[in-house]
Amino acid sequence: MRQIAASFRLLFALGVLLLVVSGTGRAAESDPVTSVRDTATLVSDSDTIGPGKPVRFGLLLRLRPTWHTYWRNPGDAGEAPTLAVTLTGAATGKADAIDWPAPKRLPDGPLMSYGYTGDVLLPVSVTPAAGADQDGKPGDVAVTAHAEWLVCAAVCVPEEGDFRLTLPAGAPAPSSQAPLFAQAAAARPIPSPFTATISPDGMLSLSGAGLSPQTISDAWFIPDTPGVISQIAPQPLKVADGHLTLGLKPQDGFHAGAALGGIVVLRDAAGQESALSVAAKPGGASGAIPAAGAAPVAGGMVSAGWPRLAVLAFLGGMILNLMPCVFPVLAMKALAVMRLGSEEARVKSALAYMAGVLATFAALGAATLAVRNAGLSAGWGFQFQSEGFVAAICWLLFAVSFGMLGIFELPVIGAGQSLISRSHGLISDFLTGLLAVLVATPCTAPFMGAAIAGALAAPPVFALSIFLSMGLGLASPYLLLAVIPGFGRLLPKPGAWMDLFRQTLAFPILATCVWLGWVLSRQGGGDATLILGTGLLALGFSGWLAVTARARNTERAARLLRVAALLAALAPLALLPLLPASGPPSDGARASASDTEVFSEQRLASLRAAGQPVFIDMTAAWCITCLVNERVTLGSTRVRDVFTRHKVAYLKGDWTSRDSTITAFLRAHGRDGVPLYVYYPPHGEGQVLPQILTPDLVAGAVGG
Numbered sequence: 001m002r003q004i005a006a007s008f009r010l011l012f013a014l015g016v017l018l019l020v021v022s023g024t025g026r027a028a029e030s031d032p033v034t035s036v037r038d039t040a041t042l043v044s045d046s047d048t049i050g051p052g053k054p055v056r057f058g059l060l061l062r063l064r065p066t067w068h069t070y071w072r073n074p075g076d077a078g079e080a081p082t083l084a085v086t087l088t089g090a091a092t093g094k095a096d097a098i099d100w101p102a103p104k105r106l107p108d109g110p111l112m113s114y115g116y117t118g119d120v121l122l123p124v125s126v127t128p129a130a131g132a133d134q135d136g137k138p139g140d141v142a143v144t145a146h147a148e149w150l151v152c153a154a155v156c157v158p159e160e161g162d163f164r165l166t167l168p169a170g171a172p173a174p175s176s177q178a179p180l181f182a183q184a185a186a187a188r189p190i191p192s193p194f195t196a197t198i199s200p201d202g203m204l205s206l207s208g209a210g211l212s213p214q215t216i217s218d219a220w221f222i223p224d225t226p227g228v229i230s231q232i233a234p235q236p237l238k239v240a241d242g243h244l245t246l247g248l249k250p251q252d253g254f255h256a257g258a259a260l261g262g263i264v265v266l267r268d269a270a271g272q273e274s275a276l277s278v279a280a281k282p283g284g285a286s287g288a289i290p291a292a293g294a295a296p297v298a299g300g301m302v303s304a305g306w307p308r309l310a311v312l313a314f315l316g317g318m319i320l321n322l323m324p325c326v327f328p329v330l331a332m333k334a335l336a337v338m339r340l341g342s343e344e345a346r347v348k349s350a351l352a353y354m355a356g357v358l359a360t361f362a363a364l365g366a367a368t369l370a371v372r373n374a375g376l377s378a379g380w381g382f383q384f385q386s387e388g389f390v391a392a393i394c395w396l397l398f399a400v401s402f403g404m405l406g407i408f409e410l411p412v413i414g415a416g417q418s419l420i421s422r423s424h425g426l427i428s429d430f431l432t433g434l435l436a437v438l439v440a441t442p443c444t445a446p447f448m449g450a451a452i453a454g455a456l457a458a459p460p461v462f463a464l465s466i467f468l469s470m471g472l473g474l475a476s477p478y479l480l481l482a483v484i485p486g487f488g489r490l491l492p493k494p495g496a497w498m499d500l501f502r503q504t505l506a507f508p509i510l511a512t513c514v515w516l517g518w519v520l521s522r523q524g525g526g527d528a529t530l531i532l533g534t535g536l537l538a539l540g541f542s543g544w545l546a547v548t549a550r551a552r553n554t555e556r557a558a559r560l561l562r563v564a565a566l567l568a569a570l571a572p573l574a575l576l577p578l579l580p581a582s583g584p585p586s587d588g589a590r591a592s593a594s595d596t597e598v599f600s601e602q603r604l605a606s607l608r609a610a611g612q613p614v615f616i617d618m619t620a621a622w623c624i625t626c627l628v629n630e631r632v633t634l635g636s637t638r639v640r641d642v643f644t645r646h647k648v649a650y651l652k653g654d655w656t657s658r659d660s661t662i663t664a665f666l667r668a669h670g671r672d673g674v675p676l677y678v679y680y681p682p683h684g685e686g687q688v689l690p691q692i693l694t695p696d697l698v699a700g701a702v703g704g
Contacts, residue, residue: 029042031164036064037063040062042143042147042165046167046178048169048170048173049168051091053128057124058180060177061119063118063119071222075113076113076685081147081148082098085126093128095125103115111683121180122184123184143165150609189263190277194211200256202250204264211244217269219244222264225253225668227253227668228260314470314476317474317475346481346483350483353430353436358472359430359433359434365466390516391535394516394520400509404509405503406503517533542567597650598652599665614651615651617634617651618666618678619674634698642702669686
């Protein structure tokens with residue numbers, strides 16, 4: 001009996017010990033969230049928490065066979081997990097930045113994903129601050145967390161969980177889960193000891209001691225962000241002593257001249273893998289291993305890609321002459337050409353016009369670069385996102401149109417030589433070039449997108465040269481006509497018809513004023529429209545005073561009327577500060593059609609994860625090219641039928657007012673202005689369509 005009693009006491013003691021041990025082990029692990037696909041818990045590397053002492057928490061996923069979840073860049077499909085941890089009670093703090101372990105490549109047919117299989121820990125680090133007891137348990141710290149993750153096999157299933165731990169305050173003491181955090185830390189990429197460069201055509205190069213064919217048997221690159229390279233394309237490897245190159249296939253988001261971040265995984269002859277975190281700087285030779293000891297070429301894009309960008313900029317500038325937004329000013333230049341007689345006069349006029357174009361392009365380019373370097377978002381046509389600029393241009397064109405109609409010429413325009421003065425002059429030509437560029441900036445002609453993106457990624461001197469190439473393209477047709485021998489003989493003889501022609505050309509300019517008024521109403525609403533109309537009224541009153549002054553017999557009365565006319569003409573400038581600051585257009589303004597959704601990165605990601613085709617339309621109310629495409633092509637019955645038949649989701653982003661999300665999307669696709677059209681086929685890479693759309697082109701891209 002004594003032996004039996006002793007055995008019971010021993011078993012009881014062992015049971016108590018097991019309970020204590022198991023209780024201690026579970027203290028740093030939450031209750032699980034379980035599904036048929038995985039089990040998720042929140043774990044801590046410490047059993048206690050002390051203010052000022054970093055503590056790590058992690059989402060521990062135990063995935064069933066065939067299932068996987070994703071890295072911060074999920075690849076061609078998927079969504080990165082999120083984890084938000086909050087501490088309350090004796091210590092407080094928050095954290096949501098995951099310290100990502102290096103992912104695996106997960107090819108699936110024509111797609112490549114990056115993620116994890118089996119067991120994976122996604123940790124975050126919190127440095128607690130001292131807090132007050134909120135639980136009625138002195139010294140306890142309540143740890144709550146919310147996590148969302150996507151698990152995929154043959155299908156993808158979004159999952160989420162809320163977790164809770166209660167840990168006592170005290171000096172950090174390693175928990176039974178601490179080894180998991182050590183393993184996760186060991187799996188994190190380490191900073192690369194090698195110099196990394198990326199060439200304009202996507203050749204990634206590493207240079208440094210230890211790289212050789214004997215030490216490297218294989219290597220691959222995983223980018224930090226999607227859309228930069230083709231993630232499924234082969235990455236040809238070349239290794240020489242001290243150098244390694246990987247041939248990447250650039251995609252829409254690849255910016256020549258911009259740094260490229262990600263992970264390079266090196267595999268040695270024994271099959272061991274090392275993940276290196278790299279931030280490749282622009283430079284390096286395309287398709288070649290640099291010579292030993294060679295340093296990265298600063299501004300590699302400039303030496304390799306500048307001539308191409310300059311040619312694209314020139315062609316884009318030439319085509320800009322055909323865009324509808326430039327037509328009113330071209331009409332004014334057509335009238336000016338007809339007024340000129342001698343070849344010498346035409347050449348001087350063309351040179352003055354070109355000087356105005358180039359000066360304005362240089363000023364806009366410098367302003368855009370300055371805004372970008374200040375950390376703000378700006379792209380081509382960014383000044384049209386300012387209500388003040390839109391109103392000022394509308395007032396200026398309104399005054400110009402009245403002068404072309406011969407009704408009156410405002411004093412502020414008549415000073416010096418006006419844009420539309422009947423007595424032609426070089427100042428007139430220079431200012432016409434200036435106005436041509438200002439009204440052209442809402443449009444992005446073919447070839448301009450790549451040129452502008454390259455310019456904004458280049459050093460300032462080369463960037464300005466690309467903007468000047470664009471200006472030279474815009475001015476070149478008029479310059480060529482001016483220097484063609486005998487061109488003057490082809491012009492009709494001057495006569496009374498010219499006054500009628502000049503007056504006729506005023507109406508496209510008035511139509512532009514109507515369009516600008518609509519743009520301003522979209523940006524600032526009814527208050528902005530009221531201020532615009534008040535300015536137009538002041539300009540009309542100024543003109544009437546100027547006409548009345550000319551009819552007065554006494555110089556004193558005429559002088560007073562001219563002063564009053566000048567003050568009335570300047571009155572709109574005093575109204576500019578009253579314009580309301582605009583926010584993003586309302587959902588109804590941004591996506592008016594019933595089958596059109598407002599663009600968001602989250603919506604795009606969810607549609608692509610579901611395998612639905614998506615058409616992205618990045619537009620703005622001040623972009624005439626965008627409006628023409630919407631009316632003629634995207635709103636056509638054929639395109640709408642194709643979208644319906646193929647179940648294409650139509651996402652529309654409105655850049656009329658500044659929107660950082662749209663700006664980021666434009667930059668990711670190598671653009672700094674609208675329009676931008678991208679079609680995503682089911683489970684495929686995005687295809688950037690031309691700026692000028694036709695129903696056949698869009699239907700062909702969709703497959704219908």
